[in-house]
């Protein structure tokens with residue numbers, strides 16, 4: 001067996017323990033959610049897996065209208081920038097984001113997730129029977145349109161249009177092709193960074209992230225992780241790295257230089273977050289977690305109301321189920 005196929009094989013049997021921004025924030029939000037999303041889901045894509053794994057996998061794929069705005073906008077931008085990279089300029093079409101949202105909505109209505117929750121994710125508002133009024137749905141559609149249109153107004157966009165093909169160092173793949181290129185190392189751990197767009201311009205490397213939601217404290221850490229990734233994965237040749245956080249809803253761009261010092265600090269944060277998560281492992285080598293009960297549930301039931309995993313948690317606790325079902329009807 002070649003070295004290559006050995007690696008492939010080992011990846012299939014082990015659930016990998018890698019830092020990502022979303023893993024760390026899920027761990028902070030709710031330990032039980034972290035358990036369900038990163039452990040209980042394992043194997044849930046297979047017919048023969050236990051029902052609870054299949055359910056955790058399905059719920060882990062769930063989107064909400066708010067996250068759908070984000071993924072639809074990202075998909076439109078990824079296609080568009082891939083076109084620019086290949087010298088095929090087409091206008092930015094904000095309506096395309098709404099078409100994607102509509103398609104996901106229709107597929108969720110038809111419950112296509114029963115067939116394949118990865119390809120056809122369940123939609124929170126439909127799944128838990130909390131469909132918002134039509135004005136609210138229209139507001140989500142407007143938010144998506146405005147976000148795509150906002151990109152066209154940024155100086156970054158004009159810059160991107162003037163660049164050569166070779167200055168596009170990375171454009172987010174449209175479909176989620178999970179490639180090794182998104183891995184980087186923060187010894188003794190492995191980590192993941194998925195950039196939206198990386199450009200080389202005026203001697204600098206720009207790591208761009210499109211945001212449809214509000215600014216969060218961890219956004220800078222995410223970009224610093226991106227800089228560590230870029231130094232390992234791209235030919236940056238010591239060039240200065242800039243983080244570009246494009247908040248599309250208010251139309252603000254936060255652009256900043258990421259120094260080696262920033263990267264060092266980010267490394268320390270990543271290692272300490274991974275160490276905290278390792279504390280919940282029975283077998284750190286194989287990434288086997290402690291029992292479910294070792295991962296406490298959120299102490300505020302109000303938070304659970306907005307959580308995609310409530311079908312599992314609220315059903316397991318009879319008193320919460322009663323209050324839960326009153327709330328949802």
Ligand code: SF4
Nearest residue numbers: 030033298304307313
């Ligand atoms: S329903 Fe509540 S306890 Fe369960 S995973 Fe979600 S937030 Fe945590």
